[in-house]
Amino acid sequence: MKYWNKNLKNMAEYIPGEQPQNLEEFIKLNTNENPFPPSKSVLEALKNACDENLRRYPNPTAAQVRECFADMHSFSPDHVFVGNGSDEIFTLLFRGFIDPKDRAAFPYPSYSLYYTLAEAHGIKYDRIPLTKSLDVDFEPFLEKKYALAIVTNPNNPTGKGIDGKSVRAFLQKFEGLLVIDEAYVDFYGETLIGFVKEFDNCIITRSFSKSYSLAGLRVGLAIAHPDIIRGLIKLKDSYNVDRLAQAGALAALRDVKSFRYCMEMVRNNKEYLEEMLESLGFEIVPSKANFVFVKHPAALAKELYEKLKARKILVRWFDGPVQSEYVRITVGTMMEIKTLIKELREILKT
Secondary structure, rough: OOOOOOOHHOOOOOOOOOOOOOHOOOOOOOOOOOOOOOOHHHHHHHHHHHHHHHHHEEEEEHHEEEEHHHHHHHOOHHHHEEEOHHHHHHHHHHHHHHOOOOOEEEEOOOOOOHHHHHHOOOOOEEEOOOOOOOOOOOHHHHHOOEEEEEEEOOOOOOOOOOOOHHHHHHHOOOOOEEEOOOOOOHHHHOOOOOHHOOOOOOEEEEEEOOOOOOOOOOOOEEEEHHHHHHHHHHHOOOOOOOOHHHHHHHHHHHHHHHHHHHHHHHHHHHHHHHHHHHHHHEEEOOOOOOOEEEEEEEEEEHHHHHHHOOOOOOOOOOOOHHHOOEEEOOOHHHHHHHHHHHHHHHHOOO
């Protein structure tokens, strides 16, 4: 730590979900990855991209991906930025769109990387508690002059969506930048992307990691006013999205049929998971994502997590107020879900 600066010394480290060395021995339901593989057309595109052109630099702005996504959503490409995962986009926002003297705000509980990145950049922030029903209350975000707010639609780890009317009313009053992280929105399709055309201080972020089964490629999108997009491009690394990632993302966007089929499969599996958990007495937070946030009146969440891990099943448990009462379970394959339920039934018996 001899050469660490003050921000690095003081920041809380972001801890990703567990990735055991012997991963093949586990049922992995802790990091919200898609249980189904990328489509055949995506895998083919990746194979075709592994040619002699790998010696060349990729397109610096991932132009084809920008154009394809923009066309699908009736935007111009200058409204779209392609990043090395959504995480890079959040990093750039903290680096170039908020001054050190300003303040940010995020819901709690939510994606803890927001807090980590704020601390890493020396940005002070407030955590705005969710309501008792685990919804975002936008009124407290107006009580101070926040330069940046990030909310998640649907929220992670709760899975609850955000009411569009509340967001519009908030944006009509809010003077800072509002980032709406839609990493999980594809599973139920209740996007707020239209607000980008209405408000120049609204940024939508998207991810290819969840719905497109491409967590290993690291591709994310920001959709915003062209002035914001120009700023992100100015800040980013020269070639932030590699040639293979661009090829895979483009093929994924074009393969609409496989995408829709995958979303239907995940939703069906989620409904089955919820039914089985309810039959075991679990309380389930209504989720619009590919995971569920649950607790059981007769079992501590941390103990459930530990006992499942001992049985080679990984789910996510978060320490801290409110969230420590729950475990987050990613929707898996039908076989994985049946094994999970079998083990939970045995654990609850004891």
